[in-house]
Amino acid sequence: MASSLPTLPQALPSSLTKTSSSLATFKSPFLRFNGSTSFIPCSISLTSRGTSSTTIIPRAAAAESDSNEALANTTFHGLCYVLKDNIDTDQIIPAGAACTFPSNQQERDEIAAHALSGLPDFHKQRFVEPGENRSKYSIIIGGENFGCGSSREHAPVCLGAAGAKAIVAESYARIFFRNSVATGEVFPLESEVRVCEECKTGDTVTIELSDSGGLLTNHTTGKTYKLKSIGDAGPVIDAGGIFSYARMMGMIPSLA
Numbered sequence: 001m002a003s004s005l006p007t008l009p010q011a012l013p014s015s016l017t018k019t020s021s022s023l024a025t026f027k028s029p030f031l032r033f034n035g036s037t038s039f040i041p042c043s044i045s046l047t048s049r050g051t052s053s054t055t056i057i058p059r060a061a062a063a064e065s066d067s068n069e070a071l072a073n074t075t076f077h078g079l080c081y082v083l084k085d086n087i088d089t090d091q092i093i094p095a096g097a098a099c100t101f102p103s104n105q106q107e108r109d110e111i112a113a114h115a116l117s118g119l120p121d122f123h124k125q126r127f128v129e130p131g132e133n134r135s136k137y138s139i140i141i142g143g144e145n146f147g148c149g150s151s152r153e154h155a156p157v158c159l160g161a162a163g164a165k166a167i168v169a170e171s172y173a174r175i176f177f178r179n180s181v182a183t184g185e186v187f188p189l190e191s192e193v194r195v196c197e198e199c200k201t202g203d204t205v206t207i208e209l210s211d212s213g214g215l216l217t218n219h220t221t222g223k224t225y226k227l228k229s230i231g232d233a234g235p236v237i238d239a240g241g242i243f244s245y246a247r248m249m250g251m252i253p254s255l256a
Contacts (some may be wrong), residue, residue, distance in 0.1 A: 074187075074238060076165040076208040078138030080218075081116075081127050083199045085141055088149030089176070098154040102161065109133040111154060112161035125184040125201050128162050135162045139205055143167035143196045146188075147176020153183060162184025163213050166218055168195055168227065179232045184241030189214060190228040198223065209234070 097114035101107070115135065116127035119188045128135045140159065146169035147155055156179050159167070166187040167180075180188040189207070195216065199205065203220040207227070211234070214227035230237070239245040 030071045047075070074234075076139055076187075076207040078165070078205070079136055080139045080141050080199055080201065080203050080205045081125075082199050082203075083119075083140065083142040083146075084196055085143035085170075086145045086148055087119075087156040087218035089147060089152055090149055091120075092116055092147065092155040093152070093158045094118040095150075098152055101154075102157060105153065108157075108161045111158045112163075115158040115164070133162065135164065137201070138163055138165050139144050139207060140164055140167045140186075141199050141205075142167060142198050143194065144170045146170075146172050147172040147180075151175045151179070153177070156180040156188075168225075168244050170194060170196070176195040177233075181236055182242050184239065184244060186236055187197035187234070189230060191216070192226045192228060195225050198225075201224055 011093065022177060028206075073184075093111070093114050097111070102111050110133070113133040119127075127137060127140075143195070146167060155176060160183070164186050166189055168189045168191050170191060172180075172188050172190070177188050180186050187207075187209070189209075192239055198221070199218055200220075203218050205219065206217045207214045209230070211229070213229045216225045216227055218224070236242060236245045239248050247254050
């Protein structure tokens with residue numbers, strides 16, 4: 001890497017980042033650029049959509065969402081799926097099921113069918129029912145160190161492909177947090193308390209995000225929980241990942 005290209009500060013979990021009120025001030029470990037529109041991803045193996053046969057279809061591209069929507073208007077509502085501590089990437093998607101690298105909707109459906117299929121047998125309720133490729137649970141709630149284990153990007157991709165919109169956990173493995181931002185598949189949100197001990201799988205919840213933080217409401221129990229700000233990573237995920245964000249900001253050419 002040429003020395004003339006500055007490396008921007010690392011994006012840490014939201015409790016360690018400063019909230020930004022502008023998309024233009026985004027800082028990330030995934031982007032290195034100079035005054036031109038060149039864009040060089042680092043520390044990940046994703047490729048720009050439309051330039052490789054092994055490209056992941058990001059959430060925003062698959063859903064054709066509006067990348068210009070303000071983070072303050074980001075709201076998720078649905079059933080929650082509750083897990084505890086140290087959910088690793090083998091539990092999120094077993095290694096044998098991660099051989100598919102989704103480059104089209106059919107492969108995306110295939111990988112979605114394996115989301116959280118590696119959980120131990122004591123999890124009686126499946127995140128994705130056998131024979132299906134979509135989950136009825138749109139929000140995942142976990143404990144500490146969510147997404148630990150290997151660095152495979154398949155972990156957040158399979159969750160997003162199965163219909164998950166956000167995860168609320170006490171803390172994340174750094175690589176899972178980074179991959180969630182890079183792919184734009186799910187919002188990795190941090191709770192201020194141990195929400196996984198107070199919610200049950202099947203509870204109806206709503207997440208309301210703003211630039212300064214967020215709020216999780218459990219409509220089943222009537223309780224609410226504050227969420228930490230996701231900081232500068234929020235607009236990137238909201239745009240659909242680093243490539244969608246880079247196109248939106250003019251760092252790389254548009255696909256149009």
